[in-house]
Every structure is written in structure tokens, then in C-alpha cells.
Amino acid sequence: xxxxxxxxxxxxxxxxxxxxxxxxxxxxxxxxxxxxxxxxxxxxxxxxxxxxxxxxxxxxxxxxxxxxxxxxxxxxxxxxxxxxxxxxxxxxxxxxxxxxxxxxxxxxxxxxxxxxxxxxxxxxxxxxxxxxxxxxxxxxxxxxxxxxxxxxxxxxxxxxxxxxxxxxxxxxxxxxxxxxxxxxxxxxxxxxxxxxxxxxxxxxxxxxxxxxxxxxxxxxxx
Numbered sequence: 295x296x297x298x299x300x301x302x303x304x305x306x307x308x309x310x311x312x313x314x315x316x317x318x319x320x321x322x323x324x325x326x327x328x329x330x331x332x333x334x335x336x337x338x339x340x341x342x343x344x345x346x347x348x349x350x351x352x353x354x355x356x357x358x359x360x361x362x363x364x365x366x367x368x369x370x371x372x373x374x375x376x377x378x379x380x381x382x383x384x385x386x387x388x389x390x391x392x393x394x395x396x397x398x399x400x401x402x403x404x405x406x407x408x409x410x411x412x413x414x415x416x417x418x419x420x421x422x423x424x425x426x427x428x429x430x431x432x433x434x435x436x437x438x439x440x441x442x443x444x445x446x447x448x449x450x451x452x453x454x455x456x457x458x459x460x461x462x463x464x465x466x467x468x469x470x471x472x473x474x475x476x477x478x479x480x481x482x483x484x485x486x487x488x489x490x491x492x493x494x495x496x497x498x499x500x501x502x503x504x505x506x507x508x509x510x511x512x513x514x515x516x
Contacts, residue, residue: 314340317499320469323404327433331407332398341393361390367419368395374413375399380406404429404438436474440481442510446503461503467496474515481511 315337323329337344368386375384380402387396401407411426420426425443450458470484471492479486484493493513501507 314463316465316467318467318469320471321404321407321429322471323431323438323473325433325473327403327431328401329404330398330400331404332396334394334396337393341391344393364388364390364395368397370417371397371414371419374417374419375410378406378410378413381410404431436477436515438470438472438513438515440468440470440509440511440513442508447505450500450503461498461500464499465496466499466502467494468509469494470513472513472515477514477516479511479513481508483507484511 315335316339318332318334318336320332320334321329322331365388368388372384372386375381375397382400384397384399386398387394389395399410408427408429411420411424411428414420415424415426425441427441428443430439430441431437450461469492473491475490476486476493479493481495483497484495486493493511495507495509495511497507502509
């Protein structure tokens with residue numbers, strides 16, 4: 295089955311029309327396993343181009359979504375997250391001048407986020423290529439895991455040249471913050487903060503699609 299880019303970023307349809315955007319996900323974990331999660335989609339580097347595109351009906355054969363359609367998707371994502379047990383304080387913000395959109399929430403355990411993402415996929419808010427079973431934690435064993443995700447290399451190779459170009463300058467950053475000190479990790483691509491309480495992974499989205507960079511990490515906390 296052919297996979298189109300819109301199946302990846304149904305949450306923010308305008309992002310499929312530009313290759314210059316950033317995705318940031320951030321997790322802040324307390325010692326008891328609860329914490330805060332946020333997802334930020336930032337296309338401010340392309341705001342001039344997007345402002346022009348937003349006035350068009352179609353581009354490259356794709357329908358250009360209107361502001362109201364994007365807002366509907368975001369509000370629906372927030373409503374779905376609010377319905378997931380263990381998730382609370384769901385907030386959204388939308389800056390259509392700079393094309394920055396944020397979804398954040400609190401959770402009782404990190405697996406609640408997996409469940410929330412799974413619900414977004416089930417309701418067609420997220421596309422089929424977006425992984426959902428991302429995190430796992432054991433507070434008793436003091437371990438935190440970024441699970442290995444499937445490769446999308448074969449799906450990427452089936453895309454047209456124009457669709458592939460959407461990924462050329464797209465960036466992804468993951469930040470993991472902990473209340474406890476990090477004792478060890480299995481993936482040296484994650485940079486550790488000086489206080490040993492945070493990890494950062496970033497790179498081109500294409501590197502993760504082609505698995506030139508791995509997201510998987512097994513973290514042991516003190």
C-alpha cells in the first residue's frame with residue numbers, strides 16, 4: 295500500500311507543504327513515574343512561504359488546509375487525549391502567525407502517552423507511519439526506555455520525488471528530563487546534560503526514517 299506524507303502528519307497538514315519544519319517532543323519524568331509531556335510542531339522558518347500557500351486552494355495536486363480545518367484537528371486531538379485514563383491538564387496553543395503548534399499534558403505514568411497516541415491514530419488524527427508505543431518505564435527498577443520503532447525506509451522509497459523533498463530539511467528533537475540522576479544509557483547519540491538529569495537527541499527526520507540514527511535507548515536512573 296502506498297504511503298503518502300499526509301498520512302504521517304495529519305495533525306498539521308500544512309507541514310507536508312514545506313521541508314523546513316521542526317518537531318520537538320519533550321518528557322519530564324518525576325521519581326514516582328508521573329510527569330509532563332509536550333509535542334511542538336514548528337514551521338516558523340517557512341512562515342512566509344506558508345502564508346502564501348495558505349491563500350491557495352491546492353499545491354502540487356494537494357488540497358491546502360484552511361485555518362479552521364487545522365484548529366479542528368488540534369481541538370479533536372486535545373479532546374481525545376483528555377479522555378485517556380491517567381492523562382490530565384491537556385493544553386493546546388496555535389500561533390498561525392509563526393506556524394507553531396503545541397500540545398501538552400500531564401500523565402500518571404509514561405505509558406499513558408502511548409495510549410493517547412494510539413487513540414489519535416485510531417481516530418485518524420495521526421497517520422499510519424507515526425509510532426505510538428514509544429515509551430516504557432519501571433519506577434521500581436529505576437529504568438526508562440525509548441522503544442525501538444519500525445523502519446519506514448521501504449515506505450519512503452515508494453514516495454514521489456516531490457514528496458521525498460518534504461523531508462530534506464525537516465528536523466526532529468527529543469528531550470528527556472528526569473528528577474533522578476541518570477546512571478547509564480545504551481544510546482550514545484543522546485547527549486547528556488552536565489547535571490546528568492536530561493538527555494537530548496536530535497537530527498534530520500530522514501536520518502530516523504532511514505535508521506541512520508536510532509531512537510531506542512535504555513536508561514538506568516540512580
